[in-house]
Amino acid sequence: MKARIIKIVSNQYTVVTAENERFLCVAMGKVRLQKTPVVGDFVEFENYQDKYAIEKIEERKNSMVRPAIANVDQAILVMSCKDPEFSTVLVDRLLFLIQMAKIHPILCVTKMDLIEANDPIYEQIEDYRKSGYQVLSCGKENLDEELAKVLKGKITVLTGQSGVGKSTLLNTLDPKFELRTQETSKALGRGKHTTRHSELHEVAMGWVADTPGFSSLDFSQFTPEYLAESILEFKPYIGKCKFRDCIHQNEPGCAIKDAVEKNIVSKTRYEHYLQCIALMKK
Ligand SMILES: Nc1nc2c(ncn2[C@@H]2O[C@H](COP(=O)(O)OP(=O)(O)OP(=O)(O)O)[C@@H](O)[C@H]2O)c(=O)[nH]1
Ligand SMILES: [Mg+2]
Ligand SMILES: [Zn+2]
Known part of the structure; x- marks a missing residue:
């Protein structure tokens, strides 16, 4: 049977078939020796006595390392206006990394409720739009209506530094998630992430990975x-x-x-x- 991995917890792989049936599988040693299965992988699995085992991993369309996820259609780069402060340096570095990974980027600016109408952010957003990037803007409980349209039928990675509101976006889209969000981003200190493992969530008729924010901005391996x-x-x-x-x-x-x-x-x-x-x- 063919399916896609949507969640990994140690050697337990949750896979979902095209008919939306879920199975809990293990990965056979010979499979893991070939390449480590990651969330987003398409796999073949078989029923052995009392358990299901992943037999084969299909060729990947693309893959990201941190977070480890394969066959991504698009990445939504989430950046808040404030707390943490909006930074075009950081946005551009992340945009560049996403594009070098051959993944389509979309920018989503959050916490728009925290800024005044004359904030320079509006000009910066225009600059991205003029350059051809799709930009969504969201405030507290006030999502851009394009967001659900963008997610439909796609595998999307939500990325961006800790505390920008990635989990909050998903919780607002679908309150049944109750993904852990930070009480206060400041109390946690730098480098700590609330969201720790990779998993695909079914939301707005698509699949979304709420990943720990990018921890590496390493350009040294590229030309x-x-x-x-x-x-x-x-x-x-x-x-x-x-x-x-x-x-x-x-x-x-x-x-x-x-x-x-x-x-x-x-x-x-x-x-x-x-x-x-x-x-x-x-
Ligand atoms: N005012 C305001 N606060 C927001 C908004 N979105 C998120 N927050 C707050 O920002 C804090 C961090 O939100 P999270 O959703 O936990 O951020 P995250 O990006 O998932 O963070 P990590 O999981 O650590 O990567 C929480 O206290 C949220 O309530 C928003 O649109 N407006
Ligand atoms: Mg989170
Ligand atoms: Zn030139």
Whole structure:
């Protein structure tokens, strides 16, 4: 039988079939030796006497390491206006990592109830929209109505630093979850996460992973070429620079720098690209 892994607790795998039937499986040693099964994997499983065992893991469309999850359709990058403070540096670094993992990004700004109507965040949101990113905005018990539409029929990873409101979003969408949320993010201190394991939750006719926030922003394993090719708004200019190996830094005749000067590509995004390539291997 074929199914998808939606939850893992030590060697206990909860899988769900296309008919929405759930089974609790173990993974045979030979399977785990091949590759470690992760949430989102499509598997084949068999019935042995009194238990079910995973026999085979299908080829993955894509995969993320932290959190470990496979076959993701999209990632919703959740960032609060305040507590913790909105940061375009952090948003862009996460957007870049998501895009380099070949996952479609959507930005969701939370805690909109905590800011005034003239907050600079509104301009920053416009900058992302102008660049072609879909941006949702949510406040306390006041979700963007696009959110449910975006989730329908997809496997979505909710990501973003601790305390931005990922679990709260899911609880508001479907109160039956009662996912643990933080009492106060400050009391927990930095680096501590309320949400600890990976699991897919059925919500708004889709599957969502409420993951522990990204703990690593490691760019060292990537090349500037790969990052530039991955950034949505850079794509139309790739291959149009004077030099084939242009990394869009100081080279003359650079199509991307040109587009930044003409205000077509966001200056902020370009500056953050330069910061990230400085963190890469030489
Ligand atoms: N004012 C306001 N507070 C919010 C909103 N969304 C979440 N919060 C609060 O922010 C705190 C953190 O929310 P969580 O949902 O636990 O955050 P999380 O992203 O799941 O955090 P981790 O599980 O640690 O990664 C809680 O106290 C929430 O009540 C919002 O839209 N407005
Ligand atoms: Mg959480
Ligand atoms: Zn260039």
